[in-house]
Amino acid sequence: MAGAVGCMEEDVNQHQLQGKESKSLVIDIDHGDLATPFASSLQLQTLKFTPVTLKFQDIVYTVKLGKAREKNILNGITGMVCPGEILAMLGHSGSGKTSLLNVLGGRVDAKFEGVVRINGKPFIKSMKRMIGFVSQDDVLYPSLTVRETLLYAALLRLPKTLSKHEKQQQADSIIQQLGLSKCQNTVIGEGMSGGERKRVSIGHEMLLNPSLLLLDEPTSGLDSTTAHKTICILHKLAMATRRTIVITIHQPSSRLYHMFHKVILLSQGRSIYFGQPTQALDYFSSIGYSPAFAVNPADFLLDLTNGIVSCAKEWERGSSNQVEGEFQASIKQSLIEAYHTYLSPKLKTEINIDQTVDAPITANDYIEWTSSxxxxxxxxxxxxxxxxxxxxxxxxxxxxxxxxxxxxxxxxxxxxxxxxxxxxxxxxxxxxxxxxxxxxxxxxxxxxxxxxxxxxxxxxxxxxxxxxxxxxxxxxxxxxxxxxxxxxxxxxxxxxxxxxxxxxxxxxxxxxxxxxxxxxxxxxxxxxxxxxxxxxxxxxxxxxxxxxxxxxxxxxxxxxxxxxxxxxxxxxxxxxxxxxxxxxxxxxxxxxxxxxxxxxxxxxxxxxxxxxxxxxxxxxxxxxxxxxxxxxxxxxxxxx
Known part of the structure; x- marks a missing residue:
């Protein structure tokens, strides 16, 4: 598992090579759209970009429900994601995916326990400016067109060292990169599809060239084809620009699942797997949980987070008098214990010693306001x-x-x-x-x-x-x-x-x-x-x-x-x-x-x-x- 989660030196070289070739990588997800480079010369020359490694260890997050009531949302979550990678958080509804994403993005009101580090530095509020956060709901002004939405965002968010013309160029570049050219003059509240609205939300965050991009359920409400196009954009974006991407996703198809570099599987706020998606089935088979027939790996993993193992060996040994809810709870507990026995020690060791790609972050990387x-x-x-x-x-x-x-x-x-x-x-x-x-x-x-x-x-x-x-x-x-x-x-x-x-x-x-x-x-x-x-x-x-x-x-x-x-x-x-x-x-x-x-x-x-x-x-x-x-x-x- 060590090689599955680390940021090795050869990976760094590969990412550097991909970064050098980023100008030749194009996006052509929409037939008929003009394929354009992901990294325009304007974006590379004027907007500072620092590839980052995100590490989080033993995250515990508790919210207050009343004067004397508390609820544990996250319990000891650990993981890491490197430049050029997509980390997907999987789990059933209420498993803590969105809460973990908010913690990593510094968007929680309550304090949390644990450590979040970006390039080895403790997370501070000023780092939020190098993070793009796309919420599950597309919060956009319905009365503005696509181009107006991105143009006003560019005028407000891009550095004041850029002229108005350069900011307009940056907005136009994002429109082309995300395949929004055909609908750039369409009012968002009138005739925009769900996939187009999602890409506008992504473009809104991409304007500032963020080093870390966090997305909450980017495929929610989209059909399979549109969802695939959206993940394709993110995958090419990560590979071409060495951007670090973290997403939450509820139930991906098999072709989406295999586009992720790492997955973290959550059940009731606890981890039951972290590593490469291709190794997940082998791991669960090794501890006695394997599908009896060919199945979408993501579907099988989500069944496990709910304690549903009808295709596993353990089901045959279940007592006929056992209540289904109690049986599912016992399955979840066994998965959590297996994770702490086999995966957690190796993961924590690797996170503690792997500092090869950590780049220094200086005060010059952060400014309080990009415009007067x-x-x-x-x-x-x-x-x-x-x-x-x-x-x-x-x-x-x-x-x-x-x-x-x-x-x-x-x-x-x-x-x-x-x-x-x-x-x-x-x-x-x-x-x-x-x-x-x-x-x-x-x-x-x-x-x-x-x-x-x-x-x-x-x-x-x-x-x-x-x-x-x-x-x-x-x-x-x-x-x-x-x-x-x-x-x-x-x-x-x-x-x-x-x-x-x-x-x-x-x-x-x-x-x-x-x-x-x-x-x-x-x-x-x-x-x-x-x-x-x-x-x-x-x-x-x-x-x-x-x-x-x-x-x-x-x-x-x-x-x-x-x-x-x-x-x-x-x-x-x-x-x-x-x-x-x-x-x-x-x-x-x-x-x-x-x-x-x-x-x-x-x-x-x-x-x-x-x-x-x-x-x-x-x-x-x-x-x-x-x-x-x-x-x-x-x-x-x-x-x-």
């Missing part, structure tokens, strides 16, 4: 505006919702006059609540949709959290402010409000201010409550409280709760709308008598409007800061 804050901000604003234009800012449903509400309100308050001031203040309050509630709910749904993308991109070190939040705030403005402006234009003049240009402009500005502040509150709620249904329900309760405290329905609020109205966005917006529309102490006609606005709205004194502007500004900043702090705390091990 302003560059990140500029790219994120551009991408965000494109997403808003294509996704939901101007979809037919939203336009119909706003136009119908504005026209209906205009008809209900058709040419109301100052003689009916009670009706007019009702229109102003309606404007304040409509453009307070709608932006809040939209921001909650948007935050939920973008959360997975944010975690993925931040865990890859694409941008600072502050640049993302500021870019989102600025990028949302053009798309989010057009419809409210249109609403006020229609409703204001139909409703018969004061026919003065300055008053109209101020009303528009106050409404837009309402939208921005309410949107900030929605971002904070959507960030704090990850479940969109729970966040929406909580937002509805908050909106109801703010509505009641807004100053229109209740004129005399009990003192013990009156202080809460200063937290209501509607209260301040309503005061501002009243303040620009009417003069506080002038006489108006209401209910056949002359009255003042102070008599009509005793709880909403339309004076000292600067206080309301400042209060809303504080809310705007505070909600964004709260969202920032929450995001910094959530999944802290994944976010830089």
């Amino acid at each position: 804050w302003f560059q990140q901000f500029r790219v994120l604003v551009e991408r965000n505006m494109k997403l808003r234009r294509r996704r939901n800012s101007f979809d037919g449903q939203k336009i119909f919702q706003v136009l119908s509400a504005s026209i209906l309100a205009g008809l209900m308050w058709w040419h109301s006059s100052i003689k009916h001031i009670e009706d007019q203040v009702g229109l102003l309050f309606f404007i304040s609540i409509f453009w307070g509630y709608l932006p809040t709910m939209n921001a909650i749904f948007t935050s939920s949709q973008e959360r997975l993308m944010l975690v993925r991109e931040r865990s890859s070190g694409m941008y600072r959290l502050s640049s993302y939040l500021v870019a989102r705030t600025i990028g949302d403005l053009p798309m989010e402010l057009i419809l409210p402006t249109l609403f006020v234009i229609i409703t204001y003049w139909m409703g018969g409000l004061k026919h003065e240009g300055v008053t109209f402009i101020l009303t528009v500005l106050i409404t837009l201010y309402n939208v921005v502040v309410s949107q900030s509150m929605g971002v904070a709620l959507g960030t704090a409550i990850t479940d969109v249904k729970q966040a929406s329900a909580f937002a509805s309760v908050v909106a109801m409280v703010f509505l009641l405290l807004g100053g229109y329905y209740i004129q005399t609020v009990p003192p013990f709760i009156a202080w809460m109205r200063y937290m209501s966005i509607h209260y301040h917006i309503y005061k501002l709308l009243l303040g620009v529309q009417y003069t506080y102490d002038d006489l108006y006609h209401c209910n056949n008598i002359n009255c003042r606005l102070s008599d009509l709205q005793a709880n909403t004194k339309a004076t000292n409007l600067l206080f309301d502007v400042i209060a809303l500004g504080i809310m705007l900043v505070a909600y964004r800061v709260i969202a920032y702090l929450i995001l910094r705390r959530q999944n802290r091990s994944q976010l830089y």
